[in-house]
Amino acid sequence: MPTNPSRLAYFPGCAMKDQARPDELGTLQALALLGYEVEEIPRWNCCGTVYSLAQDDLMRHVGPVRNLVRVQGMGEKRVLTLCAMCYGTLTRSARFVEEPERLERINAFMDTEDDFRGGIEVVHLLTLLRDEVGYEKLASQVKRSLDGLKVATYYGCVLLRPREFAVDDPERPEVMERVVEALGGTPTVFPERMECCGAYLTVGRSDVVEDRAGRILRSARGNGADLVVTTCPLCQFNLDKRRPAGAPSLPVLYLGQILAWAMGVDEPAVAALLTDEPATGKPVPSGV
């Protein structure tokens, strides 16, 4: 079956339906404007957020692999994620279960599903923008420039580590900076941009995460940023909601929000930074 090149199977993940909703709404509208027909995969489930690093823990790969089975069922060869954590679990689990003995066991276990055959590519929004849309086309589609807004690009961990699954050079990435530039913003490269925020330690060790968030925000602000953007809902939560007293108050937004705004989509949080419009808290869903 010939696949429609503009059709994109999409795995949202739980955060996009919850705290990262502004990211999803903005990104999907931007992708539609870029000519993509994004189709949410049917009956998806949580990918489990964190990739199991153990050799014998096949059970923890069922979540991600089951989603890949759904992509296969749509007749698609690749799946888009916006969430950095989803990208990590899906790519790594897909590779882990490629090994024939593991594949056989996991397929035997998921006995009500079609067998996973492998060969599904997981694409993150950033690589899609870089490798398929291209920075130039992206820039040409910009309706409202970010107007030199200084944007600190926070990668966190999963987009860059481990090396085999990095969306860019793990020590000197530039993809997010180039996207910001294409949108008319000025990227702020800061030393903490790929240092972990503490991730799930926010459960039980919020003291540690507060320290990390404070450090990352001070580093971004100290390098002149007006705001921080990320593609990870857990980073966004940690930097914003675990912001310690006295830390810089700069907003922490999703990449999809600045993308959407630049492409002319309503995005109150970005509008508030660039215009006199007051932020109303929630983006206005239009046509999603």
Added chain:
Amino acid sequence: MASELDLSRDRLDAPFARRVEELSGENPYACYQCGKCSAGCPFADYMDALPNQVLRLVQLGDESALDLSAPWVCASCLACGVRCPKGVDIAKTMEALRLLALRKGISPAPATPDRPCPQIALVGAYRKLTP
């Protein structure tokens, strides 16, 4: 006669080290204790043993590694692994120690949310902090 120095790795080849290797897929003896992992670990300040020291205990087959807080403070950020000159993915060793502790019922992990958390955090934590 001069006494012989036994420098073979057989003396170090402890069952505990083997078990950790099996679970993590990482050879603990590949580590030559340069400390680069610890230098770049964003959580080293909060650990009771540095990542390279945790690895050293594993090399020595010392099961007290299971009582450390370090593996529970490790956030699996993988900064150590991308920088290790010997290609040791220490995050996997940390995961193996967490799993061994959890499977033996030694669980010093603070798994109770001390403040409200979104589900992405809860799912992540419970996948890491429960057997």
